[in-house]
Structures are given as structure tokens and as C-alpha cells.
Amino acid sequence: xxxxxxxxxxxxxTTKMRELxxxxxVISLTGARQTGKTTLLREVFSDYTYxxxxxxxxxxxxxxxxxxxxxxxxxxVIFDEAQRVPQLFSYLQGIVxxxxxxxxQFILSGSQNFLLMNSISQSLAGRVALLYLMPFSRAELxxxxxxxxxxxxxxxxxxxxxxxxxxxxxADYFPNYxxxxxxxxxxxxxxxxxxxxxxxxxxxxxxxxxxLLNYSALAKxxxxxxxxxxxxxxxxxxxxxxxxxxxxxxxxxKRLVKTPKLYFYDTGLAAYLLGIDSPESLALSKYRGPLFExxxxxxxxxEYYVRGRKPTLYFWRDANQKEIDLIIEKGGEVxxxxxxxASATYDLHAFARGDELGETIGLPTDRxxxxxxxxxxxxxxxxxxxxxxxxxxxxx
Numbered sequence: 564x565x566x567x568x569x570x571x572x573x574x575x576x577t578t579k580m581r582e583l584x585x586x587x588x589v590i591s592l593t594g595a596r597q598t599g600k601t602t603l604l605r606e607v608f609s610d611y612t613y614x615x616x617x618x619x620x621x622x623x624x625x626x627x628x629x630x631x632x633x634x635x636x637x638x639x640v641i642f643d644e645a646q647r648v649p650q651l652f653s654y655l656q657g658i659v660x661x662x663x664x665x666x667x668q669f670i671l672s673g674s675q676n677f678l679l680m681n682s683i684s685q686s687l688a689g690r691v692a693l694l695y696l697m698p699f700s701r702a703e704l705x706x707x708x709x710x711x712x713x714x715x716x717x718x719x720x721x722x723x724x725x726x727x728x729x730x731x732x733x734a735d736y737f738p739n740y741x742x743x744x745x746x747x748x749x750x751x752x753x754x755x756x757x758x759x760x761x762x763x764x765x766x767x768x769x770x771x772x773x774x775l776l777n778y779s780a781l782a783k784x785x786x787x788x789x790x791x792x793x794x795x796x797x798x799x800x801x802x803x804x805x806x807x808x809x810x811x812x813x814x815x816x817k818r819l820v821k822t823p824k825l826y827f828y829d830t831g832l833a834a835y836l837l838g839i840d841s842p843e844s845l846a847l848s849k850y851r852g853p854l855f856e857x858x859x860x861x862x863x864x865x866e867y868y869v870r871g872r873k874p875t876l877y878f879w880r881d882a883n884q885k886e887i888d889l890i891i892e893k894g895g896e897v898x899x900x901x902x903x904x905a906s907a908t909y910d911l912h913a914f915a916r917g918d919e920l921g922e923t924i925g926l927p928t929d930r931x932x933x934x935x936x937x938x939x940x941x942x943x944x945x946x947x948x949x950x951x952x953x954x955x956x957x958x959x
Contacts, residue, residue, distance in 0.1 A: 571602070571606070571728075572699060572703055572704060572707040572709060572724070572727065572728075573703070573706065573707055574599070574603050574696070574703060574869075575700070575702065575703055575706075575869040576603075576694060576696060576868065576869040576871075577603070577607055579694065579869065579870060579871040580592070580607060580694055581607065582871075583692040583694070583871065584608075584666065584667040584670075584692075585666050585667060586666055586692065587666060587667075587690065587691060587692040588659045588662070588664045588665055588666055588667070588668045588669065588690050588691075589655065589659060589668065589669045589670075589671060589687055589690050589691040589692070590667075590669075590670050590671070590691065590692050590694065591670075591671045591672070591673075591683060591691050591692070591693050591694065592604060592670065592671070592672045592694045592695075592696055593672065593673050593674065593680075593693075593694075593695055593696070593803075594674070594695050594696035594697060594803050595674065595697075595698070595802060595803035595804065595828060595829070596674045596740070596743065596744055596747070596748065596802070597723055597724065597725060597740060597743075598696045598697060598698055598723065598724065598803075599696065599724045600643075600672045600674070600696050601615075601643055601672065602724075603696065604641050604643075604670055604672055605641070608639070608641060608670055610639065611639040611640060611641045611670060612636055612637075612639065612640045612641065613640075613641045613643065614636065614640060614641065614642050614643065615643045615644060616642060616643060616644045616645060616647045616648050616651075617643070617644050617647070622647055622648055625648045625650065625651055626648055626650060629650055629651070629654050633654055633658070638662075638665075638668055639667065639668065639669075640668075640669055640670070641669075641670040641672065642669065642670070642671050642672070643672050643673070644672070644673050644674070645671040645672065645673050646673040647673075649681075652683065652685065652686035652687055653685075653686045655669060655686065655687060656686045656687055656690065659687075659690050660690075664690060671683075671691070674747075674748065674802065680693075680801075692871070694868075694871055695803070695868045696868075697722070697803070697828060697861075697864075697865045697868050697869075698721060698722030698723045698724070698828065698829045698831075699711075699722035699723075699724060699727065700722065700861075700862060700865040700866070700869075700955070701717060701722075701862065701951070701952060702862075702866075702952070702955055704722075704727065705952075709727060712842075713842070714855070714858075714936055714951060715842040715843075715845050715846045715851075716842040717858070718830045718831070718834065718842075718845060718851075718854050718855065718858050719733065719830075719831060719834050719839060719841065719842045719844075719845045720733055720831050720842075721733070721829040721830050721831015721832055721834070722829055722831065723736065723740070723829060723831065723832075726831070733831055733834075733835060734835070734840060737831070737832060737835040737836075738835075740832070741762065741765070741832075744802065744804070745758050745761065745762060746758075748798075748802045749761055749798060749802075755795070755798060760785065760786070760787065761795060761798075763785055764781075764785045764787070764792075764795050765799070765804070765836060766836045766837075767781055767784050767785055768781075768796075768799065768805055768825060768827075768836075769827065769832075769833045769836035769837050770837065771825050772825060772826060772827055772833050772837075772850065772853045772854065772857055773824060773825070773826060773852075773853030773854070773856045773857055774824060774825065774853065775822045775823075775824055775880075776807065776822055776823050776824060776825045777822070778792050778793070803828050804827065804828060804832070805825055805826065805827055805828065806825075806826055806828060806864075807823040807824065807825055807826075808823060808824050808826060808860070808876055808877060808878055808889075809823045809877060809878075810822070810823070810877060810878055810879060810880060811877035811878065811879050811890045811892070811897075824878055826857045826860055826861070827857060828861065829861075830854050830857050830858050830861065833854060833857065834850075834854060837850050851905055852905045855903065855905035855936060855951075856888055856903045856905075858951065859888075859889070859901075859903045859934045859951060859954050860876065860888075860889055860903075862951060862954040862955050863876065863889070863891065863954055863955060863957055863958060864876065865955070866955040866958040867958055870958070875891065875892045875893060876889060876890070876891060876892075877889075877890040877892060878890060879900075879920065885916055885919075886916065887900050887901070887902060887916055887917060887920055888901060888902055888903045889901035889902075889903065891957055891958075891959060893959045897924060897926060897930075898930060898957075898959045899930050899931075899932050899957050899959075900917040900920060900921055900926060900930065900931050900932065901917075901932045901933075901934060901957065902914070902916060902917050902932070902933045902934070903933075903934050903935075904933060904934070904935045904936065905935070905936045906935060906936055906937075907935065907936040907937040907938075908935075908937065909935060909937060909941065909948055911943075911945070913933045913935070913948075914931060914933055914943070914945035914946045917931040917932070917933070917945075917946055918931060918945055918946065921946075928944065928945060928946050928947075929942075929946070929947055930946075931945065931946030931947070932946060932947050932948075932949055932957065933946060933947070933948050933949070934949045934950070934951065934953070934954050935948060935949075935950070936951070937950060938950055940953055
């Protein structure tokens, strides 16, 4: 297995963060818990005053006497876990506007995107640049001289920074991560009370990783109703645990599947929830294919996020179950058709569906892609064969 190191891994999002701080008065950085938001902000904006609203005394002062609270801080302040004090945002709006929206005044961070975005949309719309910090990508680790390990190990371990900054094992890390998430995000901040049922729901989502999302079947498996499924999926999405990719509809036929597919932001967490306890177990698991598909899509999505953009990713599937795993769009036009194959052996037939759909929409062969589990890219007359480490280059 790959070795761990105490050296900090540079985050690719840093460049965009510095750029936006010169253009917007407020920067918001959010993402899942334990992705390194606080560490990153304190390093990049080391001359800023750091204020953690996890501190009960500071939080109480901000809630009950915001005038006194703000009188203690001038310009260039980082407010961590800002969503815990919604009153903060209207005051920030007034300060920002008084200073004629001078760039780089405040940095907001938090792990609960729903609450943070709700407050931002009410008070700071147009004044704030939004950034999202994901778990490590393979590219970040490799650029830092850190070995993310072979493909199966990378999928099994995932990208949460503590797994690389200390010697903690996934089997020890993830149970504590889930418990913290359940208590602090799900119960305390979002008000979900049935934590045991919610944890089972999380496991059932992992079972469905990479699949079309059958809401009724998920509700039945968890013994909850359809509305609760929708509510709890929103909770998982707002805290950057899972996301949905929706089908692409334009001009590809009239009988298309309309159901989204479900993915995890981190395959290490998904593997843990599935009971996969080692890379060797993953290699033999029936979930290896879906987890590899999830890994490839994550590689593309993370590259979007570090550039300060939201991913424009879709899939395509018709009523005859013909499917393209990933469609990458820009400006309303398809840029790439991507098939994902976990096998390390190149199979010419992997291009078949991309070739068929590519011909229908007039997409050049160099934009018909197969990402496979091997380590040698190859250009063919049917399209391009890419490795997992090449997938991020597909961002347009």
C-alpha cells in the first residue's frame, strides 16, 4: 500500500481561489467535512484573522450582539462554519456595500452547503464567489510526489486528507467520520432524528452506486416513504456525500430513460459502506465496476471544481438499455462521449455504443472516449482509449 506523509499536499483549487479573491468581496469555500477547508484557508490567507464559529462564546456573541462582534474585526477575516450564525450574512452585506465591494474582504467556509447557500442567497447574492473543496484527486497526490497506489487501492482508500496525512486506516477512519457526520450535520444542523434509519439509508445508497435511482425500491429497502427518500438525498447532496447525474435528452430519441444515476463524492466511503475491507476484496467484488465508473466520473468532476466551475455531466440511456456512461457538455453541445470499462484489457467492442451515437450526432472520433482500467492510452480509428489518470483532461 502507498505510504503516508506529514507534508501538506498542495490543493489545485488554490490558484482559482487567489484569483477570485482579487475580484469578489467575499469568497465562500464549502465541501464535505474533513476535506481540509480550514487548513487550506489558513495557509492561503495567512494574513487574515481566523474566526471559528464552532467556538460557543464567539457564536453566542455573533448571534446576540452582532454589532459588538463585528467591532472586534476589521477587514480580511475568515469566518469558519459561517452557516451556524445566519444573522452574520446580512451584516456582511452592509459592510461589503459600505466598502464599495472592495475585493477580498471576507472568506466564508462551512461543511453544510444547504444552510450556507441559503444564507448566501438571501444576503450576499452577486457579492460572493463560490468554491467547493473535494477530497484529494489522484492528480493532486501525484503532483505532490505522493503515491495514491494502484487503482484498486485508490478506489478502496478514497481521497480524504487524513488518510494521507496520518497512519490512520480506512477501517478506523470511516466509522468515526460517519458518526461525526451523523451527529453534527444530520442531527444538529439539519434536524434529522432517525439516525439509525438514516445510516441504513446511507448504506443502501452505496449499494446503488452507479445505478439508475429507483426511488420506490430505495424507500422499500429502508422502510421509509418516497418523500423521506427525497429529503434524505437532499441532505446527502448538501453535505457532499452523494450526487446525482441526470440523463441527456437532446435529439437522441423519444424513448429515453429519465431517472438519474447516483454516485458518491468519495469511493473510499462507498467501499467502506459496502463492507469492502481491502483492495484485494475490492478486486473480487461485484461492486468493482460501479466503483470504477464512479472513480472516473469523480476525476472529471473534481477537475471542474478546482477550476471554479460546476460539472456539466450527463449520461444517456434509451428504452432498449443502450447506454453511454458519461456525456460531457459545454455551451449546449456534446464535447465527449465516454464509456467506462474497469477491465485492464483493451476490447475493441468498448467503442461500439460511442461509435453508434457519435455517428448519429456527428461527433468526431477523437471525442469518442473509452476510459479503462489499464495503464496505456491509445488512439484508435474508433476513438481514444484513456487511463484513469488521463480522465481529467476531458474537462472543457
